[in-house]
Amino acid sequence: MEIDEEPYGAQSDEVMDWDSTSIGRSIWPQHALVDRMANSHAIPHDVGSRVAAYNMPLKTDYCKRPHSGPNPRYFVVDTCVYLSNLEVVKRLFYYCTANNAILVVPYQVLVELDDLKISKPQLRTEVQAAFRFLSDQRKKRTQHVVYQHPIDDLVVFTRGSTHDDSLVNCGLQVQNNVNSNCSITLVSNDSSLGLKAEAAQFKFFTEENLLSYLSLTSCL
Secondary structure, eight states: OOOOOOTTOOOOSOOOOBOSSOBOOOOOSOHHHHHHHHHTTSSOGGGOTTOOOTTSOOSSOOSSSSOOSSSOEEEEEOHHHHHHOHHHHHHHHHHHHHHTOEEEEOHHHHHHHHHHHHHOGGGHHHHHHHHHHHHHHHHTTOTTEEEOOGGGGGOOSSSOOSHHHHHHHHHHHHHHHSOTTSEEEEEOSOHHHHHHHHHTTOEEEOHHHHHHHHHHHHHO
């Protein structure tokens, strides 16, 4: 089956390497776009090309979701997990629906998946399956999946310009938008992202850790 739509952003000219343990780093959106936004007052002039203040309003509303309790739980999943084991992402989604947790999809993950259709044609089947799963949830208008707005990908809460930094930045946006007590968990097979997650005081699961966690919680 062919992928006949590209709903999640323009193609990137950068070719990325991927294996079962890590995902290639992608570039941030081009500075020219950010400069145009700054000139139109969408981003304050004094914060630089990819830096924004904490009080800048976000387009993504992470609050109006069916989380419960004073410590809502959010899971931010890296691209590599969608490719290496989509079933674990599906299990996480079902966990979220049963436990009022939220699966967050960073915009950079959508861009990277879209890029891989061209740069890594051998992964086309995996990319197609990931998009089909996410598209199904979008069509169902599920309240347990939230997609980061493309503009918010330009609102920076941390330094750095790698794919890992974009996921940490997304988690920080959730934390700032919801409350400081919300639980943020990054899921990836990338050990360097694990270190950055620890620095941000987030929880971190590898694919294997997440499977163990979901198996344990399903038994409780």
